[in-house]
Amino acid sequence: MPVRIAARYLLPIDAPPIERGVIEIDDAGAILAVRPHAVGEEVTDLGEVAILPAMINAHTHLEFSLLEAPLGQPRMVFGNWIAEVVAHRRARGASGVDLAAEKESALEVGLRDSAAYGVAAVGEIATHPFPFAPFASRATESPRVDAHLFLELLGLSADRVAPLLELAEAHLQQGAGQALRGLSPHAPYTVHPDLLTGAIGLSKKYEATLAMHLAESWDELELLTSHSGPMVDTLRSLGAWNPSAIPRGVTFQSYLEQLAQAHRALVIHGNLLTTSDYAILAQHKQMWVVYCPRTQSYFPHGNYPLAEMLSSGVQVTVGTDSRASTPSLSVWEELQHIAAMHENVPASTILRLGTIEAARALGLDSKLGSITSGKLAKFVAVPISETPHDHEDLYELALQQQPTIVGSW
Ligand SMILES: [Zn+2]
Known part of the structure; x- marks a missing residue:
């Protein structure tokens, strides 16, 4: 009946x-x-x-879901915020708590909050070792939250490449479960070029989606163009700066051209992309830019070129990013923030970004998004x-x- x-x-x-x-x-x-x-x-x-x-969150890191407020202060320099995130992780590690249990409960809270906000699926950045249990139970219990789990790949040194790619392949081979599986080579400043090439190869072999943070901050641009600035200072203080791994002067465009070879690619943020970048994205209908509206506004990145991207034919969708940079996991509130920031983008378009476009970007549009x-x-x-x-x-x-x-x- x-x-x-x-x-x-x-x-x-x-x-x-x-x-x-x-x-x-x-x-x-x-x-x-x-x-x-x-x-x-x-x-x-x-x-x-x-x-x-129901809404769909194309990009988040639910392991930060126990935070009551974003880390750092609004409008802070991005390279210094990264240092805050690392300091937070280290402080948790030094506190003596059971980190694995804490991570699992953060994922449970993040999924429960997402469901309460009417979010039916998330594109989650999964850090190793990742507890799959909260996602497995959420996939069958009500309210159900579907997921696309992107294993985070983080490594600037050449000797990390082979073990990370092995881990990545194992992650993709376990793809028969409830959640879809993809890979997230983290960002240009944390990923060795061979690691990115290898991830793109795996994306093609397993028809998997890649999600990479790109063109997020001026600090990232300064790092790529001149090997200097707050991001380099932060990486150096962590012992994670490896200038030989990043060709000086490499452009966002060159990363886009590489990601365009993947089976499907999500460009997370894209705050600083420009007209020539939009042309590449518009040509590749397996690519999306994931705008994280309140996170973008948390930093001094300037205005987000949403209207320009859309009018150029770029496929755009929306994510919350993590509770370390946004006040809630509500996609609806992110869409309302877009309406407030972009008066020239119609509400009908904005609502598509958090529904059908997010479902298409995550490969979930046969069952969600409309x-x-x-x-x-x-x-x-x-x-x-x-x-x-x-x-x-x-x-x-x-x-x-x-x-x-x-x-x-
Ligand atoms: Zn992110």
Whole structure:
């Protein structure tokens, strides 16, 4: 017996809004039909709300989910924030707590918070050794949170390359479980060129997605162009600076050209990309830029070129990044932040970034990202008290609200 959920508005995202719409759902929680309400049919009416697909977080590090506030101070230099993150990790290590247990509970809290915010899937950066248990149970227990687990690869020295690639291949070979598996060569300033080449090779061999932090900060740019600046100072103080591993003057463009050879690639941040970079990204429909809005605003990176990227044809999606740089794991709040920062980007586009585009970027669009027959019945609903003038006005009214209903049917 199918369940029928009705509401004043349905916003399927991959199709125009439906006024007085009905979603038919089968016993297994899959959507059977999305259509207008037929006269006289019995439904569960959610009332004066707009139903949207559940949110998807394309980039996060849930192991920081026990932090109550971001590390450091707003507007701090990025290279110094990295030092704060490392200091935080070291302080936890020196505190005598069971780090493995703490990491596992952080993942549990992060998944629980994500579910409470109406997030149905996360692109998680998984650091070794990674406790898979919280993801395995969240994949079967309600509220279910799907995941794409990107094993983090971090190593500037040549002798780390072979063991890390071995670990990476083992990670990808275990891909039969609930979560999708990918790799995350961390960033240009922490990844030996051979490690990146090897990760791209594995991406092709296993049809796996790569996620790499790129073009995030001015400090990163200074490091690449002149081997100097706060990032180099931080790496040097950690004993992790290896100038011979980074060709001086290497550009973001050269990293993009390499990532374009992967099966699929997520460019995390891309804050400082420019017009010539957009052209490469626009040509490669297996590439996405993951904008982390509140994290971007936490640092003095300048304005984010969202409108420019979108008008150039770059595929953009959204992530929260971690609780070390954003106040919550709510994708909805990230979308509201975009609306506040980018008045020229329509609400209909913004809502796509946290739903269908994120699902496509993570390879989960066959079951998530829109209200479509065959996909999972996982939604958020927001109150709509005014009568919108047109569709765009409806998207705007929806994005101004907070979800009051989140869940699976
Ligand atoms: Zn990140």
